[in-house]
Amino acid sequence: YPGGDVPADRGVCSDVVIRAYRALGIDLQKLVHEDMKANFLKYPKKWGLKRPDKNIDHRRVPNLQKFLSRHGKSLPKSKVAADYAVGDLVAWDLNGKGLTHIGIIVEPQNKPGERWIVHNIGNGPELQDCLFDWKIIGHYRFQQD
Numbered sequence: 001y002p003g004g005d006v007p008a009d010r011g012v013c014s015d016v017v018i019r020a021y022r023a024l025g026i027d028l029q030k031l032v033h034e035d036m037k038a039n040f041l042k043y044p045k046k047w048g049l050k051r052p053d054k055n056i057d058h059r060r061v062p063n064l065q066k067f068l069s070r071h072g073k074s075l076p077k078s079k080v081a082a083d084y085a086v087g088d089l090v091a092w093d094l095n096g097k098g099l100t101h102i103g104i105i106v107e108p109q110n111k112p113g114e115r116w117i118v119h120n121i122g123n124g125p126e127l128q129d130c131l132f133d134w135k136i137i138g139h140y141r142f143q144q145d
Helices: 013-023 026-037 061-071
Strands: 088-095 100-106 116-120 127-128 137-141
Touching: 013 061, 013 100, 013 116, 026 061, 061 088, 061 100, 061 137, 116 137
Parallel strands: none
Antiparallel strands: 088 100, 088 137, 100 116, 116 127
């Protein structure tokens, strides 16, 4: 940290988001850590931590959701694909019991107008038509000024 990462063939859904933003020159690992350090009490308390952990906090979907809602735009959740712009981030509850997931909206070259997801749900990074497969719990847009 900053700039640390697990190997590209490993990781979780949030690693796809972190890597995508790093490719754009935005280090979400650093940004999330710095915001958590300054505003720890505003972040979820699901893991029993007493202070931020720069090595893992950016990899937890609820922390990314909090950061994005604080420093990006929290957008309406919709059941209409066109309401999601390329580059938007979407978070889901996979099982109705708080198992969270996050991915990035893309438009496949061979499917104009469609909204697919780049994510990692256990098989490594993949492109999949799954926007409405799970309960959407967050819709965000983040651009660093």
